[in-house]
Amino acid sequence: MAGKKNLAKHDLPQFYLLVALYFLQGIPVGLAFGTIPFLLKSMAKDTSFTTLGIFSIATYPYSLKILWSPIVDSIYDSKVGRRRSWIIPIQLLSGSMLFILGWAVSNNLVFKGVDDAFHGRHTNGLHDLNILTLAWYFGLLVFLCATQDIAVDGWALTILSAQSLSYASTAQTVGINLGFFLSFTIFISLNSSDFANKYFRSQPLEHGFVSLGGYMKFAGILYILVTIYVIMFTRERPLDDVLPRLGPSAAKKYDESKYAAEYPDGDAIGTSNKASIKYTYKCFGRILKLKSVQTLVFIHLTSKLAFQCNEAATNLKLLERGFKKEDLAVTVLIDVPFEVIFGYYVAKWSSESNHHHHSPRPIVSHRNSWVRFLVGDPGILTPWLWGFLGRLAAAALGSYVLSVFPKDSQITKPFFLLVIIQHLLGSFMNTVQFVGISAFHTRVADPVVGGTYMTLLNTLSNFGGTWPRLIIMSMINYFTVYECYVPATNHAITYQGGSMERCTEGLNGKLSILRDGYYVTNGMCVLFGLILYFGFLKKKAQQLQTIPVDSWRCS
Known part of the structure; x- marks a missing residue:
C-alpha cells in the first residue's frame, strides 16, 4: 500500500473548514465529558458519585449515533446539499443553545453557584442543583453534536478530492482534540482563581479569568459565525460531480473505497447512497444475528466494566482529597504529546499484528511462555489484549495513588509524578485498545455495507464504555x-x-x-476484569481472530 499522499493545495481551504467544523464539535464534548463533572466535584466535594453518574447520561448520545445515522444519510434537501441540509440547522441550533445556556448560567438560572465569584454573588454553592435538568440540557447539546458529526464525516468525502481523502481523519483528530482541550484542560486552568493568582496576578482575586457562562456564550457565537461562513461561502458539489456517471462496464471499474474514509472515532462512511433507511436497519438486524458478531457484542458490552471505576472516578477522588484542579489539568495536558507520539507507533504495531495473522505460524517461534500465557498466540487482536491488561494495571495503580495521597494535602514532586505516570499508562493503553479493535473491525466489516457495519461495531464498543458509568458511580456511593x-x-x-x-x-x-466506596468498587472492577480476561476474553479473542472473514458477512 502506498504511503499517505500529500494534501493537495486546492484542498487546503476545505481542509481548514473541516478542522473548524470538528473543532466546534469538540467544544460540547469537552464540556459534557470533562469540565462539568470536574466543576461539580471541585466546587462541592460532597457532590455524591451517584449525582455524577446521573450526569454521565448526558454523554450517551455520542455513543448511540448509529441509531439515527441512516436518517441523516438519507433525508436532505438537494438544493441545499446532502450534508449542508443537516450541518447548517444543527449548528445554528447548537450555537443558540450554547449562548442561551451560557446566559442562564451567568444569571444563576442553571447550574447555580458555578459563576458566583465572577459576579460578586455569595450564595450557598451547589446544594440546590437539579442534576437531571443539567444532564438534560447537556445531553441535548451532545445529541446535536453527534448529529453534526455524522453529517461532517459524510461531507468530508465530497469536499476533499480523492487525492486528499486520507486527510479527512487528520482533520477530525486535530479539530476534535483542539475543541476538547480548549473546553476541558485549558478552560479548567483559566477558570481557576488559584491558577490565575499563582501565575499571573500580583493581587489575588476570588475568581479566575474565564467564567463558565462567559465561555459558553463565546462558544455559541463561534458556532454561529462558522455556520454563517458555511451558508455564505460554501457550496456542496452534487454527488454526480464526484461519482462517475458512466455505463455499467465503467461503473464496475469504479472503486468505491477511494470515496470512503475511516475516522478516529470509529465511524466509516462512504458516499454511495444505495442503501435505503429500511435496508440499513434490516442489515443491522442481520449482522446482529451472526454468532461471531454476538460474541463480539458481548465482549464490547462487558470488557470495559473492569476499568470504569478508575476512568470515571480516580481524578474526581483526587479532587475530593484536595488535589488542585489546575494541577490535574496539567497532568491531562502532559498526556497530549505522548498520545500523538504513541498513537503513530500503536497504529504501526497493529498493522504488523494484522500481517502476522496471515502467516502460517508465529513470527517468533521461541515466544516466552509467560507472553503466551498473558496474550496467547500473536494475531490482529494481540494489541487489544495487551491494552486490556495495561488498563487493568492502570486501574490497580489508581487505588494505590489514592492510598498514598499526602495526609497534609501538600503535593510533593514524587507524588505528582506518580499521578502523571498513572494517567499516561491509562490513556496510552486506551489508545492501544482503540487502535487494535478498529483494525479488527476494518478487517471483518462487510464491504457491501462497510460504513454502516463499521459504525455499528464501533458504536457497540463506545457504548460498552458508557452504559456502566451510572452503575459504577452509584456503587461508589453505596459502599461508602x-x-x-x-x-x-x-x-x-x-x-x-x-x-x-x-x-x-x-x-x-x-x-x-x-x-471509601471507591476502593471497594475499584477492587471489584479489577477482580471482575481478571476473571473475565483469563476465563473468557483471551480465549475468545484467539478464536475470533482465526474465524474466516466470510463468517462476518451479512450479504
Whole structure:
C-alpha cells in the first residue's frame, strides 16, 4: 500500500473548514465529558458519585449515533446539499443553545453557584442543583453534536478530492482534540482563581479569568459565525460531480473505497447512497444475528466494566482529597504529546499484528511462555489484549495513588509524578485498545455495507464504555460509610451511602469517612476484569481472530 499522499493545495481551504467544523464539535464534548463533572466535584466535594453518574447520561448520545445515522444519510434537501441540509440547522441550533445556556448560567438560572465569584454573588454553592435538568440540557447539546458529526464525516468525502481523502481523519483528530482541550484542560486552568493568582496576578482575586457562562456564550457565537461562513461561502458539489456517471462496464471499474474514509472515532462512511433507511436497519438486524458478531457484542458490552471505576472516578477522588484542579489539568495536558507520539507507533504495531495473522505460524517461534500465557498466540487482536491488561494495571495503580495521597494535602514532586505516570499508562493503553479493535473491525466489516457495519461495531464498543458509568458511580456511593459528628448534640451518626450534604448542610456536622466506596468498587472492577480476561476474553479473542472473514458477512 502506498504511503499517505500529500494534501493537495486546492484542498487546503476545505481542509481548514473541516478542522473548524470538528473543532466546534469538540467544544460540547469537552464540556459534557470533562469540565462539568470536574466543576461539580471541585466546587462541592460532597457532590455524591451517584449525582455524577446521573450526569454521565448526558454523554450517551455520542455513543448511540448509529441509531439515527441512516436518517441523516438519507433525508436532505438537494438544493441545499446532502450534508449542508443537516450541518447548517444543527449548528445554528447548537450555537443558540450554547449562548442561551451560557446566559442562564451567568444569571444563576442553571447550574447555580458555578459563576458566583465572577459576579460578586455569595450564595450557598451547589446544594440546590437539579442534576437531571443539567444532564438534560447537556445531553441535548451532545445529541446535536453527534448529529453534526455524522453529517461532517459524510461531507468530508465530497469536499476533499480523492487525492486528499486520507486527510479527512487528520482533520477530525486535530479539530476534535483542539475543541476538547480548549473546553476541558485549558478552560479548567483559566477558570481557576488559584491558577490565575499563582501565575499571573500580583493581587489575588476570588475568581479566575474565564467564567463558565462567559465561555459558553463565546462558544455559541463561534458556532454561529462558522455556520454563517458555511451558508455564505460554501457550496456542496452534487454527488454526480464526484461519482462517475458512466455505463455499467465503467461503473464496475469504479472503486468505491477511494470515496470512503475511516475516522478516529470509529465511524466509516462512504458516499454511495444505495442503501435505503429500511435496508440499513434490516442489515443491522442481520449482522446482529451472526454468532461471531454476538460474541463480539458481548465482549464490547462487558470488557470495559473492569476499568470504569478508575476512568470515571480516580481524578474526581483526587479532587475530593484536595488535589488542585489546575494541577490535574496539567497532568491531562502532559498526556497530549505522548498520545500523538504513541498513537503513530500503536497504529504501526497493529498493522504488523494484522500481517502476522496471515502467516502460517508465529513470527517468533521461541515466544516466552509467560507472553503466551498473558496474550496467547500473536494475531490482529494481540494489541487489544495487551491494552486490556495495561488498563487493568492502570486501574490497580489508581487505588494505590489514592492510598498514598499526602495526609497534609501538600503535593510533593514524587507524588505528582506518580499521578502523571498513572494517567499516561491509562490513556496510552486506551489508545492501544482503540487502535487494535478498529483494525479488527476494518478487517471483518462487510464491504457491501462497510460504513454502516463499521459504525455499528464501533458504536457497540463506545457504548460498552458508557452504559456502566451510572452503575459504577452509584456503587461508589453505596459502599461508602461515613460518620457525622454533630457538635450541637455531641452525637456521632454513622451512614452508609446517600448524600454527604445531609451531614454538612442539614445537621451542621463534621464529616469523617470510615470506608471509601471507591476502593471497594475499584477492587471489584479489577477482580471482575481478571476473571473475565483469563476465563473468557483471551480465549475468545484467539478464536475470533482465526474465524474466516466470510463468517462476518451479512450479504
